Amino acid sequence: MIDRLWSKFVKPSSDKASTLTxxxxxxxxxxxxxxxxxxxxxxxxxxxxxxxxxxxxxKQITMAADRLGVKYLTLYAFSTENWKRPKAEVDFLMKLPQEFLAIELEELIANNVQVRMMGYREALPGHTVEALEEAMLRTANNTGLILNFALNYGSRKEMTDAVKLIAEAVRDGKLSPDQIDESTMSEHLFTSGIPDPDLLIRTSGELRLSNFMLWQLAYSEMWFTDVYWPDFSESHFHEAIAEYQRRARRYGGL
Incomplete structure (x- = not known):
């Protein structure tokens, strides 16, 4: 019964879609x-x-994820290392969130999508931060897919800052070393309260993590494709999900 209802909302756009469960x-x-x-x-x-x-x-992949019932979609939009690119390109990239949200925000709201951002806001231009803050405010009460933009994000800095916060808590007597465990670290990351990714997708044929969610991806399934991001379609997304569903996740066990 659930599968029949689900199929009404997930229209197979490829052979892969018809095999999803x-x-x-x-x-x-x-x-x-x-x-x-x-x-x-x-x-x-x-x-x-x-x-x-x-x-x-x-836009296309956000809607595809929402239709499939994915609860969190985290997109690596701009890394802490991307500031090394030519200024004109960086300036253009910083305008994209504003343009995207100006066009798509109303539809995201209509589809009950909640917008979030993780990363370091202090280095971002004011217009970029303002656009994101408006989107987060207007979607804060939405209960559907969480669309999480990683913007000016770097995992090593994130983990370093988390360690500093934990060390300060120990110094101030708020935490003892014996109380520190994996959950302590997770609670001090940008993704606190969000489950670790089940699946990582990387487009363009590169086979590396590029300083992205190094702690959170410890047990994630990974799927790589040679397809460049502008050509990445709902069909490709279904292909990645189908591959994920064929795998057995053991977390070190049998």
Whole structure:
């Protein structure tokens, strides 16, 4: 009965979609959206054209995840290392959240999506922060998919800052070393209160984590594709979910 109801909302856009089961949809999917610049170069376009087209893929995959029943979707939008890129490209990237939310926010609200952000806000331009804060405020009471943008995010800095906070708590007598465990660390990360990703997807053929959620991805399933992010479709997303559903997650056991 549940499968029949589910199939009414998840329209198979590929052969992979028809093989998905409602019982084993990943609760949290994280995506490293890679390949925008190479997508543009392969078409003789400026890199920013790839970033702009990639914004459309964000909308498509967000809606696809929502239809499948994914509860958390974390998108690696801009890393702490991306500031090394040319200023013109960085400036363009910093305008994309504002443009995306101006176009898509009303539909996100209509679909009960809650917008969140993890990363270091202090270095972001005011217009970027304002757009995100407005979206987070207006979607704060939504109870559907949580769309979590990792913006100016770096996992090593995140973990270093977490260790500092824990050390300060020990110094101030609020915490003893014997009380520190894995949950203590998790509680001091940006993802506190969010389950670790079940599935990591990375586009563009690169096979590395690029300083993304290093603690949280410890037991995540990983799926890599050569497809550049602007070309990443709902069909590709279904393919990743189908592969996830074929795997057995043992967490070190048998």
């Amino acid at each position: 409602v019982e084993n949809v990943p609760q949290h999917v994280a995506i490293i959206m890679d390949g925008n610049g190479r997508w543009a170069k392969s078409r003789g376009l400026p890199r920013i054209a790839g970033h702009h087209t990639g914004m459309k893929a964000v």
